[in-house]
Amino acid sequence: MPRSRAQDPTVCGVVAAFAVIDGKWKTSLLWLLEAGPQRPGALRRQLPGLTEKVLTQALREMEEDGIIHRETYDVLPLRTEYSLTPFGQDLATALAPVADWGYRRLDRLVPAESVS
Numbered sequence: 001m002p003r004s005r006a007q008d009p010t011v012c013g014v015v016a017a018f019a020v021i022d023g024k025w026k027t028s029l030l031w032l033l034e035a036g037p038q039r040p041g042a043l044r045r046q047l048p049g050l051t052e053k054v055l056t057q058a059l060r061e062m063e064e065d066g067i068i069h070r071e072t073y074d075v076l077p078l079r080t081e082y083s084l085t086p087f088g089q090d091l092a093t094a095l096a097p098v099a100d101w102g103y104r105r106l107d108r109l110v111p112a113e114s115v116s
Contacts, residue, residue: 017091017094020062025050026058026061026062029043029055034084034092036083037082038082062088067088068088069088
């Protein structure tokens with residue numbers, strides 16, 4: 001879904017919301033940042049397969065959308081942390097029922113014979 005859909009006032013609200021978290025990594029990043037501020041390296045270590053380039057791009061887009069805050073500390077070496085904004089916390093709260101539905105769906109996919 002093009003990022004422009006997140007800012008199009010004529011689309012459905014669900015489409016606008018999902019455009020903000022569209023992609024392979026943004027929901028995982030949102031989930032990790034719910035636990036508190038994280039440095040980029042820590043985020044990358046927790047998500048094997050996520051490249052630095054893609055992480056940087058996703059974080060920039062999420063910051064543009066107002067769901068995360070980037071804090072840079074004036075120390076050497078330079079230290080940067082990302083955290084959820086209140087708007088991002090609202091999004092995480094709104095997605096909690098979707099996550100619950102997803103877990104229920106996954107439970108239904110488990111073959112009955114593997115559950116003892």
